Amino acid sequence: MKKMVTLLSFILVAAVATSVYAVPKGRTLDFSKASRGNVVFDGTVHNAVTKGCRECHNPQLFPKQKQGTVSIHMKNIYAGEQCGFCHNGKRAFRAQGNCKRCHQR
Numbered sequence: 001m002k003k004m005v006t007l008l009s010f011i012l013v014a015a016v017a018t019s020v021y022a023v024p025k026g027r028t029l030d031f032s033k034a035s036r037g038n039v040v041f042d043g044t045v046h047n048a049v050t051k052g053c054r055e056c057h058n059p060q061l062f063p064k065q066k067q068g069t070v071s072i073h074m075k076n077i078y079a080g081e082q083c084g085f086c087h088n089g090k091r092a093f094r095a096q097g098n099c100k101r102c103h104q105r
Contacts, residue, residue, distance in 0.1 A: 037103035061085055
């Protein structure tokens, strides 16, 4: 019984800790340091088309769920990394040539 309570407590803490850094429906994440203009990550849009946080937050794309832990660069996106993994023109709109869809002046 004590092991079950410990396990459930761990799962609850892990779930709460994950939700602190995730961008849930109805929330946005603002990247104001982008040289081409502000980028707003919309949690509602992205949560509607993914299979969960781990689809993007994994060692290959975005290893941590905390803003500022990964440097995002357009050269990486154009190479199919980071945001470009989905924004390749097949799964989502192609990043290259569509700057204004993400960057706002």
